[in-house]
Amino acid sequence: MAEIIVVTSGKGGVGKTTTSASLAMGLARLGKRVAVIDFDVGLRNLDLIMGCERRVVYDFVNVIHGEATLKQALIRDKRFENLAVLAASQTRDKDALTKEGVEKVLKDLDADGFDIILCDSPAGIEKGAFLAMYFADRAVVVVNPEVSSVRDSDRILGLLSSKTRKAEQGGRVQEYLLLTRYNPKRVESGEMMSIADVEEVLGIKTIGVIPESPDVLSASNKGEPVILDEASIAGQAYGDAVARLMGEDRPMRFIQVEKKGLLQKLFGG
Amino acid sequence: MGIFDFLRAKPKATANIAKERLRIIVAQERSHRGAPDYLPLLRRELLEVIRKYVNVDFDAVKVDLVKDGEHEVLDISVALPETRPSENP
Numbered sequence: 001m002a003e004i005i006v007v008t009s010g011k012g013g014v015g016k017t018t019t020s021a022s023l024a025m026g027l028a029r030l031g032k033r034v035a036v037i038d039f040d041v042g043l044r045n046l047d048l049i050m051g052c053e054r055r056v057v058y059d060f061v062n063v064i065h066g067e068a069t070l071k072q073a074l075i076r077d078k079r080f081e082n083l084a085v086l087a088a089s090q091t092r093d094k095d096a097l098t099k100e101g102v103e104k105v106l107k108d109l110d111a112d113g114f115d116i117i118l119c120d121s122p123a124g125i126e127k128g129a130f131l132a133m134y135f136a137d138r139a140v141v142v143v144n145p146e147v148s149s150v151r152d153s154d155r156i157l158g159l160l161s162s163k164t165r166k167a168e169q170g171g172r173v174q175e176y177l178l179l180t181r182y183n184p185k186r187v188e189s190g191e192m193m194s195i196a197d198v199e200e201v202l203g204i205k206t207i208g209v210i211p212e213s214p215d216v217l218s219a220s221n222k223g224e225p226v227i228l229d230e231a232s233i234a235g236q237a238y239g240d241a242v243a244r245l246m247g248e249d250r251p252m253r254f255i256q257v258e259k260k261g262l263l264q265k266l267f268g269g
Numbered sequence: 270m271g272i273f274d275f276l277r278a279k280p281k282a283t284a285n286i287a288k289e290r291l292r293i294i295v296a297q298e299r300s301h302r303g304a305p306d307y308l309p310l311l312r313r314e315l316l317e318v319i320r321k322y323v324n325v326d327f328d329a330v331k332v333d334l335v336k337d338g339e340h341e342v343l344d345i346s347v348a349l350p351e352t353r354p355s356e357n358p
Binding site: 146147150151154155158162187189190191192193194197200201202 | 280281282283284285287288290291292294295298299302303
């Protein structure tokens with residue numbers, strides 16, 4: 001059975017789509033057959049971040065309504081042929097997604113031989129977010145070290161432990177924390193909550209810490225998920241998170257302030 | 270970087286304030302998690318009825334769902350105002 005992983009957060013703008021794109025790309029790079037689905041009906045964006053926006057012909061809702069086959073709607077990635085994107089519909093009809101429809105698409109993806117299905121959740125706690133998490137085996141909760149993001153993600157943790165199929169069957173969705181926009185310098189000076197602070201409030205394990213980096217914006221400008229940027233610390237941090245998702249034990253990197261050498265101090269850099 | 274930068278106050282270390290506030294609000298919200306959606310409305314209506322007879326504060330009524338073994342108990346407590354001696358001879 002394909003493993004279903006939801007990328008969620010509650011609050012908007014914390015980096016869910018950026019994370020979904022990089023995790024999907026990273027898992028595909030390891031040879032996994034990956035499908036990534038944009039659940040944000042009405043506000044399609046994953047296609048832009050993945051760089052395949054001009055190749056969207058059919059979308060998730062077309063497949064659910066039987067207007068297109070899954071094969072027609074899946075967009076094969078140009079970089080990894082074992083990676084496919086299913087774009088969100090731009091319809092304004094919020095009821096376009098149904099539980100039965102989503103379940104059928106997930107089953108068909110599994111039958112097509114995908115190993116991992118990533119569900120990119122919309123912000124909020126409405127139907128789209130609920131359906132993105134409902135069938136999940138694991139959940140990556142994206143959090144900024146900031147009060148509103150932390151509080152909202154705790155709401156999401158509550159929903160993961162009650163409103164998912166796993167929870168209804170008496171099990172539980174395995175949850176992980178993924179901190180984004182982490183600024184070690186501001187953490188050191190006491191301006192920003194640390195990894196330990198956020199872990200303590202939420203009580204879940206961290207799977208990755210993505211340092212604040214200008215590379216994230218330039219990656220989205222180009223439509224190349226930042227994980228592909230090997231020189232970028234944000235890209236490397238996503239690479240580590242992917243390895244941890246696959247069970248590897250890796251120490252967290254880029255969470256300390258870099259000590260500048262004398263030459264760097266003199267000449268900048 | 271300006272030469273008078275050293276005069277500017279450093280940003281305050283506020284992370285610990287954030288953490289403390291979150292700890293309290295998250296604990297409070299978790300305690301209400303899984304409770305039926307009607308509790309806030311029930312509380313408000315009870316308060317309205319009680320206030321017809323006694324002048325209690327807005328936070329005088331507490332409604333909680335408590336687990337007692339197998340059963341769920343609706344625990345309602347109303348704090349009455351201190352009665353003045355003249356009213357209660």
